[in-house]
Structures are given as C-alpha cells and as structure tokens.
Amino acid sequence: xxxxxxxxxxxxxxxxxxxxxxTSLCESFLYVSGKTERLGKVDEGTSVFDSEPxxxxxxxxxxxxxxxxxxEKCKVNIIDTPGDANFFMETMNALRVADGAVVLIDAVGGxxxxxxxxxxxxxxxxxxxxxxxxxxxxERADFFKALESVRSKLKVKPTVCFLPIGKEDAFRGLIDLxxxxxxxFEEGRGKxxxxxxxxxxxxxxxxxxxxxxxxxxxxxxxxMEKYLEEGELGVEDLTNGxxxxxxxxxxxxxxxxxxxxxxxxxSLLDMIVNYMPSPLDRGDIAGxxxxxxxEISRKPDPNAPFSALVFKTIxxxxxxxxxxxxxxxxxxxxxxxxGNTTKRVTEKFGNLFHLEGKQQRPTDAVVAGDIAAVAxxxxxxxxxxxxxxxxxxxxxxxxxxxALMSFAIGxxxxxxxxxxxxxxxRILEEDPTLSLRRDDETKEIILSGMGQVHIEVTVxxxxxxxxxxxxxxxPKVPYKETIKxxxxxxxxxxxxxxxxxxxxxxxIEIEPLPRGQGFEFADRIVGGVIPKQYIPAVEKxxxxxxxxxxxxxxxxxxxxxxxxxGSFHAVDSSEMAFKxxxxxxxxxxxxxxxxxxxxxxxxxEIEISDEYxxxxxxxxxxxxxxxxxxxxxxxxxxxxxxxxxxxILTYAADLRSITSGRGTFRYEHSHYEEVPAPLAEKIIALxxxxxxxx
Numbered sequence: 001x002x003x004x005x006x007x008x009x010x011x012x013x014x015x016x017x018x019x020x021x022x023t024s025l026c027e028s029f030l031y032v033s034g035k036t037e038r039l040g041k042v043d044e045g046t047s048v049f050d051s052e053p054x055x056x057x058x059x060x061x062x063x064x065x066x067x068x069x070x071x072e073k074c075k076v077n078i079i080d081t082p083g084d085a086n087f088f089m090e091t092m093n094a095l096r097v098a099d100g101a102v103v104l105i106d107a108v109g110g111x112x113x114x115x116x117x118x119x120x121x122x123x124x125x126x127x128x129x130x131x132x133x134x135x136x137x138x139e140r141a142d143f144f145k146a147l148e149s150v151r152s153k154l155k156v157k158p159t160v161c162f163l164p165i166g167k168e169d170a171f172r173g174l175i176d177l178x179x180x181x182x183x184x185f186e187e188g189r190g191k192x193x194x195x196x197x198x199x200x201x202x203x204x205x206x207x208x209x210x211x212x213x214x215x216x217x218x219x220x221x222x223x224m225e226k227y228l229e230e231g232e233l234g235v236e237d238l239t240n241g242x243x244x245x246x247x248x249x250x251x252x253x254x255x256x257x258x259x260x261x262x263x264x265x266x267s268l269l270d271m272i273v274n275y276m277p278s279p280l281d282r283g284d285i286a287g288x289x290x291x292x293x294x295e296i297s298r299k300p301d302p303n304a305p306f307s308a309l310v311f312k313t314i315x316x317x318x319x320x321x322x323x324x325x326x327x328x329x330x331x332x333x334x335x336x337x338x339g340n341t342t343k344r345v346t347e348k349f350g351n352l353f354h355l356e357g358k359q360q361r362p363t364d365a366v367v368a369g370d371i372a373a374v375a376x377x378x379x380x381x382x383x384x385x386x387x388x389x390x391x392x393x394x395x396x397x398x399x400x401x402x403a404l405m406s407f408a409i410g411x412x413x414x415x416x417x418x419x420x421x422x423x424x425x426r427i428l429e430e431d432p433t434l435s436l437r438r439d440d441e442t443k444e445i446i447l448s449g450m451g452q453v454h455i456e457v458t459v460x461x462x463x464x465x466x467x468x469x470x471x472x473x474x475p476k477v478p479y480k481e482t483i484k485x486x487x488x489x490x491x492x493x494x495x496x497x498x499x500x501x502x503x504x505x506x507x508i509e510i511e512p513l514p515r516g517q518g519f520e521f522a523d524r525i526v527g528g529v530i531p532k533q534y535i536p537a538v539e540k541x542x543x544x545x546x547x548x549x550x551x552x553x554x555x556x557x558x559x560x561x562x563x564x565x566g567s568f569h570a571v572d573s574s575e576m577a578f579k580x581x582x583x584x585x586x587x588x589x590x591x592x593x594x595x596x597x598x599x600x601x602x603x604x605e606i607e608i609s610d611e612y613x614x615x616x617x618x619x620x621x622x623x624x625x626x627x628x629x630x631x632x633x634x635x636x637x638x639x640x641x642x643x644x645x646x647x648i649l650t651y652a653a654d655l656r657s658i659t660s661g662r663g664t665f666r667y668e669h670s671h672y673e674e675v676p677a678p679l680a681e682k683i684i685a686l687x688x689x690x691x692x693x694x
Contacts, residue, residue: 011098013100026080048067066312066355085664105132107134107256134256219244279370285298290392306330307388312324313381337349343381355372408444409444413469450652479683483510483596485592485594493578507585511593525565529567538578602645604640604641612659616655
C-alpha cells in the first residue's frame with residue numbers, strides 16, 4: 001500500500017461482551033473491503049482473527065488480534081478484542097492504543113455485564129464510541145429492546161443514525177437517517193444498494209431523524225440557531241456536526257446489522273471513516289520525561305521525536321518474540337536504534353511489519369498514529385514505551401488487574417521442573433496478567449490468573465508451544481499450627497553404641513504468644529547445668545521442629561519456649577545431642593498444650609449490581625465469611641468482608657455463576673485465625689493420611 005498519512009488513519013477497537021459477534025464483524029470488515037476473498041467464520045475455524053488453536057477450540061477470542069482495511073482512502077486499523085472476563089486485560093491494552101471503540105450489542109441479549117465494564121473503561125479514557133447492534137437476523141432479535149438496554153444499562157442517550165429494515169430472518173437492510181435513504185444488502189460483498197425508504201417505515205424514519213437532528217444540533221450553537229431558524233439541517237451540516245459531537249463524546253451514534261451476513265458492515269465502515277477520530281484528532285499524548293519524571297507530551301506528528309507504546313507481545317519458541325506497538329509521535333524505519341525508556345535499555349529494530357492476522361506484511365516506515373510489529377526484541381514487554389533516545393518520554397502503564405484464581409502446577413514428567421519455569425516465563429512476557437511464584441510454605445509452584453479458563457488456556461499453550469505437559473491441582477492452603485495451653489516438659493536424648501555416646505538433657509517451658517508474634521526463645525539456664533555452647537543447638541532443634549509441625553505437618557507459630565533446666569555429660573554431650581533433645585522435648589510438649597490449627601483469612605471486596613446482593617451475601621456466609629460493610633460505586637454495590645482463603649479457591653467461577661457473569665472481586669491476605677474444631681479434625685486426619693501414603 002502507498003505511504004499512509006496520519007490524518008487518514010482510524011484506529012478502532014471492537015469491544016463487547018463475549019458472544020456479541022466481534023470477531024465475525026472483524027472478518028466481515030476484511031471481506032466487505034475486499035481484503036479477503038471469502039468470509040472467515042468463527043464456528044468453522046476459518047477466522048483470520050481467531051487463529052490460535054486455543055481460540056478455535058473454544059470458539060472465543062483469547063487475545064488481541066490486529067489487521068487493517070483500506071476504505072474510502074483511509075487505513076482502518078482494526079483491533080479485535082476478547083469478550084471473556086478472563087482476558088479483560090487484553091481488551092484494556094487494545095483500548096489504550098485505539099482512538100475509538102465500536103461497541104457491539106447483541107440484538108437478542110442486549111447489554112451484558114462485560115459490555116458495561118468495557119464501556120466504563122473506555123469512558124475513563126474519554127474515548128469516542130459508537131454502538132453497533134448486531135445479530136438482527138437472529139430469532140427474537142429486537143433492535144428497539146437492545147437500544148433501550150443501551151439507554152438504561154449504560155446510562156447514556158444513544159442517537160440512532162440507522163434503523164433496521166425487517167426483523168429476524170426478514171432483516172435485509174437499514175434506513176440511513178442522515179441521507180434519508182434505504183440501504184439494502186444483497187448476497188455478495190455487502191456494500192449496499194440505496195433506494196427509497198419503504199412507505200410503511202417512513203413515519204418512523206422521520207421521527208427518529210428529527211431526534212437525531214436535535215441531538216446533533218444541541219452540541220453546536222451555530223447549528224442549533226440554523227435549525228431553529230430553518231427547521232432543518234442539510235447533509236453536510238449533519239455530517240460535520242455529528243463528527244464534532246462524536247469526537248467530543250457528546251453523541252453516541254447507533255447503527256445496526258448482521259455481521260455474519262455482512263449486512264450493515266459497509267455502513268459501519270463509512271461511519272468509522274467519517275466520524276471516528278484520526279490520530280490527529282486525539283491530540284497530544286501525555287507522558288513523563290524519561291530522565292526527570294517531569295510531565296511532558298508528544299504531538300501526533302510524523303516529524304516529531306519518535307515515541308510508541310507496546311500493547312501486546314507474542315511469544316513464539318521458533319520465531320522469537322513479536323512486539324506490537326502503536327506509534328504516538330514521529331516516524332520509524334527498519335534497522336533503527338530505539339530506546340526502551342521504561343526499561344532504560346536500547347533496542348535494535350530489524351524489519352517492521354503490519355499485521356494481517358497471523359500474516360506479516362513488511363513496511364519501510366511507520367508514521368505517527370499507525371500500528372505495527374517488530375520481531376526479536378530482547379527486553380520489550382507489554383506496557384513499555386519506545387522513544388527517541390535524545391528525547392525520552394515514558395507513557396504510563398495500565399494498572400495490573402489482580403489475579404483471581406490460583407493453581408499448583410507440576411510436571412507430568414520427572415525432571416521438567418526447570419523447563420516449566422523457563423517456558424512459563426516466556427508466556428508471562430506475552431500475558432502479564434499471569435503470575436508465577438514458589439510458595440515457601442507449601443513448596444508448590446503457584447500459577448495465578450484471572451480465572452479457570454485463563455489458567456487452562458495457559459496450560460494448553462505451554463504444551464503446544466514448548467512441549468511441556470503439566471498437572472493442575474488446587475493449591476495447598478498454608479495452614480499453621482499453634483497452641484492454647486502451656487506445659488513444662490523434658491527432652492532427653494541418650495545413645496550409647498560403643499565408644500563415645502550421645503547425651504543431651506533439656507527441660508523446656510512452652511506457652512502461647514499473642515497472634516502474629518511468631519516465636520520467642522528464652523535462655524533461663526542458671527548455674528551452668530547446660531554449657532553455653534550447647535544452648536544455640538537447643539534453639540536450632542526447636543526451630544526445625546516448629547518448621548516441620550507436630551499435629552498436621554504445618555509450621556508452628558506464636559509460641560514462646562524457655563530453656564529452664566537440664567544436664568550434660570562431660571564426654572558424651574555434643575551440639576547434635578542437644579539439638580535432638582530440644583526437638584524431642586518440643587514435639588512432646590506441643591501435644592500437651594492444646595494444639596490447634598490456624599488458617600489464613602483474606603479481606604475481600606465484591607462488586608455486584610443490587611439484584612445479586614442477597615445471593616452474594618448468603619453465599620459468602622455459607623463460606624464462613626462475614627460482611628464488614630458495603631459501599632456504592634456507580635450503580636453497583638461493593639460488599640466488603642473477610643473469608644477464609646480455603647473457601648475462595650474456586651470463588652471466581654462460583655461468583656460468575658451466581659451473578660450471570662456480572663460480579664467481580666479482589667482479595668488480599670489479612671491475618672490468621674483458629675480453624676473451627678470439627679474442620680480442624682478433618683484437616684489433621686487428611687494430613688496424616690497423605691503422610692502415610694508418602
């Protein structure tokens with residue numbers, strides 16, 4: 001393609017709840033524009049956008065996919081985004097680099113929770129949006145009902161610019177309210193044929209057009225004066241006024257169609273080109289000076305100092321890492337030396353590409369506002385800023401979403417532990433919403449993500465890309481052991497086996513400490529009954545016994561141990577003998593001190609709409625949780641409480657089920673509390689059984 005100008009670029013993210021037809025719409029963009037010869041279909045696995053095996057298996061988008069079309073002398077960069085809550089961070093990253101959003105609404109289901117969530121995030125970015133009511137060819141599809149859900153659930157006043165002609169399987173076209181023409185779509189490329197508006201729809205068309213004209217005029221004083229004087233606005237007035245109103249966020253235009261039949265798609269492309277912002281309309285991009293942190297900005301000018309933001313990395317075991325970036329200012333050519341100002345390193349750019357799904361089209365320049373990719377960068381990660389080393393700037397990263405579900409991960413084949421870690425670290429470069437850690441207490445490798453589907457997809461990628469097969473299981477809860485009573489007990493170790501023997505004799509007092517105090521050791525030996533050189537060994541033996549646990553194999557905490565008496569042998573005593581004596585005394589004494597189990601308690605915040613409040617609180621109570629308070633946030637309720645960690649290991653899936661996917665939550669560790677006696681007995685019995693099986 002010819003060199004593109006910044007003013008003729010449109011960067012749009014296609015967003016909405018899962019199942020609204022986002023990928024089908026993106027496929028239709030390619031087909032209607034002539035980019036592809038046949039319409040790719042998600043259900044048949046022929047989609048250009050959903051090209052990963054994990055996506056084709058589940059029939060959902062899992063990660064961002066980028067492509068572009070040429071339409072009306074503009075380059076339209078299309079970013080297809082996931083609609084599943086497990087992959088919302090991908091959608092956030094796409095919106096970060098887009099200039100406008102096409103929000104899909106299912107004509108059958110109306111606005112669903114993930115659409116509300118992505119709408120709010122786009123609003124936080126002050127992003128122009130237009131609504132596309134999709135699937136009007138389906139049974140029970142209702143344009144006006146879906147429109148009402150936009151009004152009520154998104155709390156906006158939508159402006160209808162196109163009305164549907166026909167319903168369900170009779171849906172065949174649209175009424176263009178700006179030009180007051182019918183547009184019917186025949187089989188083929190779906191470009192539309194303009195005709196007169198059917199007589200039976202003319203009154204509705206006039207009524208909706210009058211509302212549209214008023215909405216547009218209200219955003220511009222000059223237009224309002226002209227409208228009040230003349231009672232009408234011409235097509236040029238309307239198109240210019242609508243563009244200004246969309247760019248300012250004053251008007252949310254609505255159109256409609258059926259993506260799988262390419263009905264209404266060419267009209268939507270016209271709207272994107274005519275009313276969505278170019279990079280120049282977006283204006284200066286704020287950042288911080290790379291060296292001082294001072295607030296600065298960059299103009300979207302091809303001649304300005306170069307700067308760009310990484311919004312996606314793709315790990316490939318053979319081709320290396322592919323880095324997708326949006327240029328905010330300046331121009332970049334292949335074989336450039338560019339600074340990664342986030343990491344404060346220099347990267348050598350090789351060939352540059354425009355992505356077409358999985359395919360890569362080389363380019364000799366990428367100008368301000370355009371989207372491109374580069375291969376085999378060493379340091380770059382999602383959220384990093386590239387910039388001219390002489391004019392450094394750093395763009396803010398998006399806040400990281402907290403992981404909601406964790407699994408213990410282990411190799412199916414012995415000896416693959418190191419391979420698991422190295423391969424997962426490659427995938428973490430691609431997906432920063434994942435986290436990997438080794439739990440020092442349970443000795444497990446813990447993989448955390450946004451939900452079960454997220455973790456399962458990661459495991460599938462691990463096997464496909466790196467040949468590592470793993471098992472997933474619920475992580476062990478890091479219980480702890482403690483005591484409620486006190487005792488005085490002897491620990492005596494004596495061994496004689498010919499030659500020099502072993503002898504250590506200790507008396508210790510054990511008592512509980514306040515919760516969270518850990519461990520205290522007191523030396524109360526008087527008169528040298530135990531020589532000073534052996535006393536640290538006694539403490540070491542006790543500490544090791546605490547780590548192993550006595551009741552169920554969990555670490556012992558909140559205990560004070562005082563060494564108060566004992567005896568030694570001039571020849572047979574040794575540090576090892578006193579270490580063993582201390583351990584023996586501690587293990588025996590703990591059983592005399594009313595031992596009990598402690599469990600981790602987490603602070604939890606659950607965001608839900610009012611209609612689910614009772615069900616969620618009831619479910620939280622059934623998990624031994626307690627509600628500490630509630631706040632309001634927009635139209636939602638924030639339930640704040642505390643709950644045992646053991647009770648929320650699968651909460652992400654359960655909350656989604658209770659709230660029909662409309663609830664979210666986050667949690668963080670708070671403190672430890674005693675496990676109720678009946679439950680503690682079960683945990684101890686299970687721990688003993690596991691030890692016997694080992």
